[in-house]
Amino acid sequence: MLLNSSVHSPALAARPAPQLASRAQYSPLTRPQGSGRSSRLYIRRLQRGVATQVLQESAPQTSTTQAPTIPEGGDPWEDPKWQQYKWTVYRGVAYDLTPYMERHPGGSWLINLAIGRDCTALFESYHLRPEVSVAHLKRLPVLEGFPLEAVPRAPYPNDSEFYNTVRERVKREVFKGGEAKGAHRSGSEGAALAVIGYSALSYALYAMDTNFLTGTLCLTIQHCGNHGAMSTKPWVNQLMGLTDDLTGGSSLMWRYHHQVSHHIHCNDDAFDEDVINAFPILRFDARQPRYWYHQYQHIYMWLTFPFLNLVFQAGDIQGLFDNRTVGATLYGATPFEKATVVLGKLAHYGLLYALPFFLHGGLSMLSGASAYVFVQSIVLAATFAVSHNVPEAKPIDEGPTRESLYKNHTLERDWGVQQVLTSANWGGAIGNFMTGGLNLQIEHHLFPAISFMHYPAIAAIVKDECEKRGILYNSYATLPEITARFQRYMREAGKLMRLRAM
Ligand code: HEM
Known part of the structure; x- marks a missing residue:
């Protein structure tokens, strides 16, 4: 939190390859290079660093020769197929939060934080009665075919x-x-x-x-x-x-x-x-x-x-x-x-x-x-x-x-x-x-x-x-x-x- 400087963190830019490589072993983005418009969009997104966590975890693969590729089910942040949803991932399942946004007992301004990421850690550390919040979550629409492997996993x-x-x-x-x-x-x-x-x-x-x-x-x-x-x-x-x-x-x-x-x-x-x-x-x-x-x-x-x-x-x-x-x-x-x-x-x-x-x-x-x-x-x-x-x-x-x-x-x-x-x-x-x-x-x-x-x-x-x-x-x-x-x-x-x- 201290000294809120550039969003392109110099710490990340300065991280040398060996340590990055060790991070990369659990990167979800280690597939061979693909092709097509969404693939290019995906790579561009990574290169300009829109998805911070993805960028961090996949930094060793972002060279021009070894760019990551779009996952099987599309790019969840750029593909209109997934963009139309307020999607989140909880314990390996993707849900659409749209119908729940205004009903969330903690307020829509907090559930917003779950959108576009694996929310497991936020979800589990904020609810004192997990059985109640999980029951509500499980009633929401599940997004079948969602490219889960593209989303960095949160702690559980x-x-x-x-x-x-x-x-x-x-x-x-x-x-x-x-x-x-x-x-x-x-x-x-x-x-x-x-x-x-x-x-x-x-x-x-x-x-x-x-x-x-x-x-x-x-x-x-x-x-x-x-x-x-x-x-x-x-x-x-x-x-x-x-x-x-x-x-x-x-x-x-x-x-x-x-x-x-x-x-x-x-x-x-x-x-x-x-x-x-x-x-x-x-x-x-x-x-x-x-x-x-x-x-x-x-x-x-x-x-x-x-x-x-x-x-x-x-x-x-x-x-x-x-x-x-x-x-x-x-x-x-x-x-x-x-x-x-x-x-x-x-x-x-x-x-x-x-x-x-x-x-x-x-x-x-x-x-x-x-x-x-x-x-x-x-x-x-x-x-x-x-x-x-x-x-x-x-x-x-x-x-x-x-x-x-x-x-x-x-x-x-x-x-x-x-x-x-x-x-x-x-x-x-x-x-x-x-x-x-x-x-x-x-x-x-x-x-x-x-x-x-x-x-x-x-x-x-x-x-x-x-x-x-x-x-x-x-x-x-x-x-x-x-x-x-x-x-x-x-x-x-x-x-x-x-x-x-x-
Ligand atoms: C992802 C889907 C989510 C669902 C389905 C959900 C559901 C719920 C439910 C059912 C409650 C009432 C809990 C109770 O009565 O014990 C609740 C409360 C609350 N939620 Fe969520 N929530 C979600 C995400 C989040 C996120 C991401 C945050 C914070 C970043 C959050 C923060 C809170 C807070 C502060 C309360 C009030 C505290 C409490 O009653 O325990 N929620 N939520």
């Missing part, structure tokens, strides 16, 4: 014994059956009101007296809403999510790069945009190529973090032109959602820059707005970066995390265990309230659609099940403690020679 969370056990305990012990009535998305109403009240008040102060101090007070509240976890009412979640646009981000782009890429593929060096995005400026993972300046990254990263908010904005606008953000193509995005990017930016610029300019003049506006941008960016960067960038969550130590991350992507990894190993917690209930659950990152990654107010109770269960299985559970007492560890990790990652697959 419900194959994880660990994940299933934790989820059942959470339902039994935390919600006591109340999940049928939405208990897992309740409980944060008070927190939501407090945060909205605070935001409104801090903005009122900023607008009335724009200066450096009032600029530092405005903070963001979008995270839980965009995960659909803040309320049982989808429109409330969507509204909360849209506050991201007011604060300078884009709720649409965020849902794609954060939910489709980062949450599903945590700390995977090929698919997690949080790992890919900042490269080559920052090297968050020792599997990435190393340049001489990375040895100083633990120092200069603090000079780059304050500009995060601005870099995101450039990435959002670029993403609108390319129809993709880092790590995910916007296959399901509606015209309304795309319009929110433009309208949101206009509203943000109006509130942050234009209104204070007219009320108080250029100097006050500059001082207040720059304080806002810098403080927002640093808080955002620091709270997100520490949660996945400590040595235990990375493959730099020989150990369980390294072993897990070098397993063959979706086919062999235990998704539930990977979420635990690649995340790190800090603090407790107070930190949970202040960060909207970002400090209990392990629980958040396992249950993104559960309100953060329940994370402390869930943490006790996750920890217990980890202990029973000997799974490493990373937890730091305080934010300064984990930040110091993060700082040391970045120094280490900047100095290490490039790690290769075992």
